[in-house]
Amino acid sequence: MRSLLPSDSGFAMHDSPWPFVPARVSIDLSHAEGRTLYLRNGGSILDASGGAIVSNVGHGRKEVADACAAAMVSMSYAVPPFSTPERLRLVERLRRAWLPPHLTRVWLASGGSEAGDAAIKLAIQHFQAKGETRRVKIIGREISYHGTTALTLAVGGHVARKAGFESVMPHVLHVPTPYALRSPLGRNHPDFDIAAAKALEETILREGPETIAAFVGEPLNGSSGGAIEPGPRYWPMVQEICRRHGILIVSDEVMVGYGRTGKRFxxxxxxxxxxxxxxxxxxxxxYAPIVGVFATDAVVAPLAAKGEALMFYTYGAHPGACAAADKVLEIMEREDLVARSATKGDALGARLEAALGQHPNVAEIRGRGLLRAIEIVKDRETLERFPVETGMTGRVVAAGLKEGVFFYSGGTGEIRDIVCVGPAFTVEDGELDRIAETLRVAVDKAVASAKG
Structure with a gap:
């Protein structure tokens, strides 16, 4: 991960035992509460991005810690296929209150990269078990990110994170991401979504449908593209195309799921x-490392028929993590936080529009719920970007930190100058005001420093 500050920030190299690669600045935290991160030196930072778009119920929920502790006192560890009370409670809650009804099978990992890797391998394993052994190809999208394993890096389109690892990644097909602002048909062309869906089918037909196992994509782009909306016709068309050709759809909701966009998923x-x-x-x-892979009965049935399993990771479905997740979901249900994400997201969008909607260096403000992003440009009319060496995203994040607010970097290397906002769903209106105003100040300072 790059430093939060650009290379010309003037900060001396911080040579401490952490992080692994010494950074130019140290964010030395002592504790956190609600939406605020407290520094060891007595300062504080408003966490406008929930860390890496993670925090949803806020920091310091003792009942979550208590549930996790009780589970670990009861049982420190059990191999993932075994049933435990914590695993069964979480699976029951997920199936009862959260998952789409057609996704009935639940498998748990301890990280998004693990889960993405397993989900993609499950798609291939499904066809192998069915005897359709030629279906081994995966289609990803050009603007995307699905994890840091060799397989998930290959499926993703994050150019910067793939650099240097190309020789160890499997070959994966890639198709355009629907991106209205920079559509090949023209800026905000009304058929940008149709064009992207058609490009998928063209690739399928060229490669041979009988060789394709799965298409992988985020319903709404996370930080890789900065909350890029797909357009209303894209997913219905993609779904029809994949169903017609017998191709599985693998949806990545690591960042955008569990209420982040104002709906459960x-x-x-x-x-x-x-x-x-x-x-x-x-x-x-x-509160704990845990990620779910969810599938239909039809996907899992061929594996069950052959007596195969989806191989587990050692710390998948850890009892303490399951207990923490169950309690977090309970809090979200009790406090109606998915609905709150929608309403506070609308409020955040309105504030960002008021602060930056006419800014000469902001090309677009986009997103849903409490996942919002801005795309910064050198010229708003032509969409010319700042030179890559400017490091505009880093400049904005650094300027925000100096104002006491943390924003999250977005982009893929090729898609750049993206800043994301994703606070906890418990965020208050006064904090939304500060987030929007600070982001405006941070953009102004970043642009001025780049020109200076």
């Missing part, structure tokens, strides 16, 4: 019913 905005879904950051809201 972002797929609900677009009528998408994936065959496999993996979703995690909001599952335990940062």
């Amino acid at each position: 972002a797929a609900e905005h677009y009528g998408l019913e994936p065959d496999i879904m993996f979703a995690g950051k909001g599952l335990a809201g940062g």
